[in-house]
Amino acid sequence: MREKYLLHCPGCGRPFPDRYTLDCPSGCDALLRTVYAEHRLVLRDLPGIFRYSSWLPIEGHLRIDAGPVSYESVGLARELGLSNLTITFSGYWPERGGRMETCSFKELEAQPTVLRLGEKGAGVIQVSSAGNTGRAFCQVSALTGAPVVVVVPASAADRLWTTVPAPNVCLITVEGDYSDSIAFGREVCSLPGIVPEGGAKNVARRDGMGTVMLDGTLFAGRLPDSYFQAVGSGTGAIAAWEAAERLIADGRFGSRLPALHLSQNLPFVPMVRAWEAGRREIVAEDMPDAEASIARVSAGVLTNRHPPWGVRDGVYDALAASGGRMYAVSNDDARSAGRLFADTEEIDLDPAAAVAVASLVRAAEEGLVSPEEHILLNVTGGGYERAAEDLDRYPVEPYLRVRADEAFEGDLRDAVRAWIAEQGVAIRA
Numbered sequence: 081m082r083e084k085y086l087l088h089c090p091g092c093g094r095p096f097p098d099r100y101t102l103d104c105p106s107g108c109d110a111l112l113r114t115v116y117a118e119h120r121l122v123l124r125d126l127p128g129i130f131r132y133s134s135w136l137p138i139e140g141h142l143r144i145d146a147g148p149v150s151y152e153s154v155g156l157a158r159e160l161g162l163s164n165l166t167i168t169f170s171g172y173w174p175e176r177g178g179r180m181e182t183c184s185f186k187e188l189e190a191q192p193t194v195l196r197l198g199e200k201g202a203g204v205i206q207v208s209s210a211g212n213t214g215r216a217f218c219q220v221s222a223l224t225g226a227p228v229v230v231v232v233p234a235s236a237a238d239r240l241w242t243t244v245p246a247p248n249v250c251l252i253t254v255e256g257d258y259s260d261s262i263a264f265g266r267e268v269c270s271l272p273g274i275v276p277e278g279g280a281k282n283v284a285r286r287d288g289m290g291t292v293m294l295d296g297t298l299f300a301g302r303l304p305d306s307y308f309q310a311v312g313s314g315t316g317a318i319a320a321w322e323a324a325e326r327l328i329a330d331g332r333f334g335s336r337l338p339a340l341h342l343s344q345n346l347p348f349v350p351m352v353r354a355w356e357a358g359r360r361e362i363v364a365e366d367m368p369d370a371e372a373s374i375a376r377v378s379a380g381v382l383t384n385r386h387p388p389w390g391v392r393d394g395v396y397d398a399l400a401a402s403g404g405r406m407y408a409v410s411n412d413d414a415r416s417a418g419r420l421f422a423d424t425e426e427i428d429l430d431p432a433a434a435v436a437v438a439s440l441v442r443a444a445e446e447g448l449v450s451p452e453e454h455i456l457l458n459v460t461g462g463g464y465e466r467a468a469e470d471l472d473r474y475p476v477e478p479y480l481r482v483r484a485d486e487a488f489e490g491d492l493r494d495a496v497r498a499w500i501a502e503q504g505v506a507i508r509a
């Protein structure tokens with residue numbers, strides 16, 4: 081039987097089978113891609129994201145009805161003078177079919193990632209997060225029983241909740257920022273049995289997020305001319321680019337890559353600065369007073385200090401290939417865009433999604449998009465107020481609280497090892 085997909089390294093050009101592989105075996109500094117045997121997108125009669133499972137690196141599916149939903153904007157489009165605005169919404173909005181109960185598109189990453197690890201590897205997944213990703217993995221753990229270790233900044237701990245109890249989560253809070261959580265999470269992965277989720281390197285995560293481009297394109301019947309999204313790591317933007325390339329190869333949806341319009345939240349905008357300077361590298365001057373700047377943004381989830389920017393087929397390449405643009409959005413502009421969206425579309429937004437809306441407002445006002453072009457707005461999160469009306473909320477309590485400079489050894493290590501033993505999962509040698 082031929083494989084459903086192979087991994088492919090854009091650095092050395094080698095194809096190889098997936099063993100939950102995150103890096104090229106030849107050591108190339110490139111993001112591996114999935115190459116699906118099926119070039120034509122075949123939809124499955126499955127719930128949520130699994131409708132797109134022929135282009136996801138998984139064999140089975142989960143019984144979770146949470147996927148992106150697309151619709152044609154009337155209110156916001158009229159307000160901005162745009163005639164072809166598709167909104168693809170990831171969050172909780174049952175009236176429109178939105179069933180992501182933790183209210184962000186991070187559920188698109190968590191579902192295929194958990195399934196892929198179960199199918200291709202063995203062990204406990206470790207995720208570092210600024211909040212929304214961690215919450216999405218906690219929710220998928222709650223719904224499937226898959227154990228996860230989640231490391232978040234202590235300041236983000238209150239963003240970790242689920243809508244059903246999550247008994248298989250080991251939550252570790254770190255006194256520091258998102259990058260400190262990433263560093264501590266890396267140490268936790270030195271324990272046998274813990275597998276790093278992989279961030280941008282994880283093809284399940286990218287192809288899961290790529291379903292936004294699939295859904296928006298299928299809804300509109302064609303690829304958009306322009307795609308708008310707020311970025312922290314930019315993984316969703318890489319995913320959008322990859323999905324668009326697959327749709328072009330499919331042949332039914334157009335032949336031009338959508339221009340990526342990506343936004344960050346001032347004053348922390350490293351990718352905007354590197355792009356404006358025409359640099360493939362992010363340097364210290366792109367993040368002046370990083371800690372203080374991170375503390376001042378309204379969308380904390382957009383503050384990744386080490387995004388996959390210059391890596392081959394990373395965010396820089398995606399922007400360059402698509403003729404894209406970057407936007408720096410102030411807190412005030414994001415807040416007014418969030419209010420405009422709530423007034424015109426009648427749903428509340430995650431602050432990060434409000435940043436993307438603000439970039440679209442600016443693009444429309446400044447003529448950076450034309451009134452007739454086909455636009456896909458990726459609303460990456462929203463519906464918190466709506467969810468609070470309908471759903472229970474279970475806070476995830478920290479299992480461990482650590483300082484940023486604390487080494488992962490001694491009692492800390494023993495505590496996590498004891499937790500893994502309790503989970504009774506198979507550990508691959």
Ligand SMILES: Cc1ncc(COP(=O)(O)O)c(C=O)c1O
Nearest residue numbers: 212311312313314381432460461
């Ligand atoms: C709601 C929301 N939008 C956008 C982003 C940015 O996504 P990425 O870090 O993949 O660029 C995040 C990241 O956590 C998010 O939670």
